[in-house]
Structure formats: structure tokens, C-alpha cells
Amino acid sequence: MRELEERIIREGIVREGEVLKVDSFLNHKCDVALYDHMGAEWERLFAGKPVDKILTIEASGIGIACVAARHFGNVPVVFARKTESINLDGSQYRTQIHSYTHGRDYHVIVAKRFLTPGEHVLVIDDFLANGCALNGLLEICDAAGVSVTGIGIAIEKGFQPGGKSLRERGYDLQSLAIVEAMDPKTGSIVFREQ
Amino acid sequence: MRELEERIIREGIVREGEVLKVDSFLNHKCDVALYDHMGAEWERLFAGKPVDKILTIEASGIGIACVAARHFGNVPVVFARKTESINLDGSQYRTQIHSYTHGRDYHVIVAKRFLTPGEHVLVIDDFLANGCALNGLLEICDAAGVSVTGIGIAIEKGFQPGGKSLRERGYDLQSLAIVEAMDPKTGSIVFREQ
Numbered sequence: 001m002r003e004l005e006e007r008i009i010r011e012g013i014v015r016e017g018e019v020l021k022v023d024s025f026l027n028h029k030c031d032v033a034l035y036d037h038m039g040a041e042w043e044r045l046f047a048g049k050p051v052d053k054i055l056t057i058e059a060s061g062i063g064i065a066c067v068a069a070r071h072f073g074n075v076p077v078v079f080a081r082k083t084e085s086i087n088l089d090g091s092q093y094r095t096q097i098h099s100y101t102h103g104r105d106y107h108v109i110v111a112k113r114f115l116t117p118g119e120h121v122l123v124i125d126d127f128l129a130n131g132c133a134l135n136g137l138l139e140i141c142d143a144a145g146v147s148v149t150g151i152g153i154a155i156e157k158g159f160q161p162g163g164k165s166l167r168e169r170g171y172d173l174q175s176l177a178i179v180e181a182m183d184p185k186t187g188s189i190v191f192r193e194q
Numbered sequence: 195m196r197e198l199e200e201r202i203i204r205e206g207i208v209r210e211g212e213v214l215k216v217d218s219f220l221n222h223k224c225d226v227a228l229y230d231h232m233g234a235e236w237e238r239l240f241a242g243k244p245v246d247k248i249l250t251i252e253a254s255g256i257g258i259a260c261v262a263a264r265h266f267g268n269v270p271v272v273f274a275r276k277t278e279s280i281n282l283d284g285s286q287y288r289t290q291i292h293s294y295t296h297g298r299d300y301h302v303i304v305a306k307r308f309l310t311p312g313e314h315v316l317v318i319d320d321f322l323a324n325g326c327a328l329n330g331l332l333e334i335c336d337a338a339g340v341s342v343t344g345i346g347i348a349i350e351k352g353f354q355p356g357g358k359s360l361r362e363r364g365y366d367l368q369s370l371a372i373v374e375a376m377d378p379k380t381g382s383i384v385f386r387e388q
Binding site for chain 1: 217218222223224225226227229230252253256257258259260261263264268269270271272273275276304305307308
């Protein structure tokens with residue numbers, strides 16, 4: 001998606017440790033007009049496929065998913081919640097996710113009553129790198145017996161293994177910008193042709 | 195706002211400890227059509243007042259704020275981030291917030307470059323009870339030298355002191371539903387007439 005790539009070039013900051021900072025429009029300050037265009041692009045990319053619900057994860061996925069939902073007939077958005085306490089009454093799907101960014105594991109939960117077996121779920125998130133967060137969401141989808149229509153990602157780090165692995169597993173993964181290489185010394189960012 | 199009150203009556207669950215669970219439409223599963231109507235209502239309530247930016251706090255405020263932004267000319271949304279680490283380079287506003295729900299304190303930060311002195315900020319959040327989270331956001335607004343145009347809340351617990359205190363301090367606080375009383379034994383919920 002050209003608009004997103006141009007924005008990353010203009011405002012993205014490349015840091016050591018394979019960090020791409022896009023907090024001026026994507027995940028701290030939010031450009032909701034851009035979010036809306038991203039939603040329209042996913043609508044085009046997933047055209048004709050059933051979407052009953054959008055699943056995302058807090059915090060940065062929520063705004064993107066809620067604005068994008070308008071392009072899918074205002075379907076409900078469910079966001080997986082990060083939690084320290086696990087409710088043991090069996091009312092929640094839960095999974096453990098490793099964060100490379102923060103160097104630790106955390107748990108996310110989704111209430112079972114918000115995912116219905118057989119429904120078609122579009123998974124949306126802001127970033128895909130190693131795929132830890134996404135794999136957690138997909139585990140929850142499997143446990144819930146929902147069908148994953150596709151995965152919409154804003155920015156994929158194509159030089160990390162998450163995207164390749166998900167495509168090999170057969171998921172319809174649509175990343176709006178795929179960073180092929182980036183250099184913290186020069187600040188240069190190269191995108192994969194799509 | 196009648197639609198929100200009716201939804202609270204239909205799906206809200208009152209629990210011991212002054213807990214009102216509305217996770218089926220407001221803060222876990224998100225009804226984005228309702229979010230959109232809430233945005234339209236805030237637009238009506240804050241009509242004619244300047245709004246350059248919306249400020250909210252992760253996680254539940256983000257979706258509501260991003261959908262509402264459309265009704266304010268797609269102004270940027272900035273969300274305060276919960277954090278364990280404090281960046282000590284002076285690039286962030288930070289404040290400590292007490293969570294009665296979780297019985298502990300946490301820190302939130304906003305990057306200084308995303309709040310510009312003199313701009314007009316609308317603060318939005320899902321719940322107002324004791325006002326701890328909101329007071330944290332308002333402290334950040336003061337530190338940043340922005341002007342708080344108003345505060346838009348989805349559900350205010352009118353029997354807790356946050357709302358009264360903010361109105362006494364002169365803030366234009368617009369809560370779309372104010373719960374005056376609720377009873378975990380009967381499940382009854384009484385709203386303040388607005």
C-alpha cells in the first residue's frame with residue numbers, strides 16, 4: 001500500500017536491534033484517516049471472503065481494527081486482553097506470548113462467549129515480525145473452532161520469519177507494507193514489491 | 195444517550211464491589227456501530243468547541259476514541275501507554291495512576307512531541323469512577339500546556355466521586371450514561387436523568 005509505505009519512509013525511525021519506530025502515526029499517535037484507508041485496502045484484498053468478526057490484540061491493534069471494521073459491515077471487534085491473572089473458571093481462552101521487544105512472556109485471554117465455533121474471523125494487528133503475538137491469536141482461534149478468513153497486518157518485517165511461516169501454513173496473510181531491509185546507520189528502508 | 199443506556203440494561207452485568215461488566219459491547223468485544231453513535235453524540239455535545247486532538251488511555255479507550263475521531267474531522271488520536279519502564283531522556287510526560295480494579299499503581303506515558311502547547315484536546319475514555327485514570331491524563335495535559343476542551347466518557351459511575359470532582363474543577367464533562375445506583379443482588383441499574 002503506497003500511502004503506508006510513503007508514510008513509513010517519511011516518519012519511520014530505524015533503530016538498532018531491528019526496531020522500526022512508527023509511533024507518530026501508527027501506535028502511539030494514531031492517524032485515523034490512514035487507518036481508514038488501511039481498512040479500505042484490506043476490504044479490497046479480502047473481497048468476497050466471509051468476515052463475521054475481527055480479532056486483534058491490545059493495545060496497538062485495537063484502533064486499527066475498530067476503524068477497519070467499518071469496511072466489513074461494522075462487524076464486532078474482539079481484542080485479546082493482556083493479563084497477569086488467569087481466571088480459572090474455564091470461561092476464557094488463554095495463551096502465553098513471548099515478547100522479543102520486552103524480553104519476557106505475557107498472557108492474553110479472550111472470553112469464550114465472544115468467539116463462536118464456525119464463524120469467520122479476520123485477524124488484524126499493527127506489526128508482524130517473529131509472529132509470536134499472531135501465533136497466540138491463531139491458537140485461540142483453533143481452540144475456539146473459528147475459521148480464520150485471513151490475517152491483515154499493517155507492517156510486516158519481511159526479514160524476520162513470522163510472515164513466511166504463516167504463508168507456508170496456508171494463511172491468507174495480507175501485509176500492507178513489507179519491510180525487506182532497513183539500516184539504522186543510514187535510516188534507509190527497502191520494501192518488498194507487492 | 196438512550197441507546198447506550200438501553201444496551202447497559204440489556205447486557206450489563208452488576209457484580210459485587212461496584213463492578214459493572216459491559217465487556218460484550220464496550221471493552222472486550224466492541225460494537226463499533228455503537229462507538230460511531232457515541233462519537234456522533236459527543237460531536238453534538240461539544241459542538242462549536244475546538245478539538246485539535248483526542249487523548250485517551252490504553253486499552254479500552256483506544257477503539258472508542260479512534261472511531262469517535264471521525265466526527266471531529268479525523269483529528270489525530272494519542273493514547274497514553276501503560277509502561278513498566280520509564281524512559282529517562284525527558285522525551286515523555288509520565289504519571290502514576292492507581293487502579294482500584296487491580297489494587298495497584300501503574301505508570302502511563304505520552305511522548306512529549308505528540309502534545310503541542312496551546313492545542314485543544316478532547317479527552318475520551320470508556321469509564322469514569324474515582325477518576326484516577328482521568329486525573330492522570332489531565333496532569334499530562336497540564337504538563338504539556340494543552341487546553342482541555344472537554345472530557346467525553348461512555349459510562350460514569352455517578353455514585354463514585356470522580357465525575358463530581360471534575361465538574362467542580364470546571365471541566366466540561368459529558369458522560370453518555372451516568373449510573374446513579376446499581377444492585378448486584380437484583381441486577382437493577384438506575385441512570386441519572388440527563
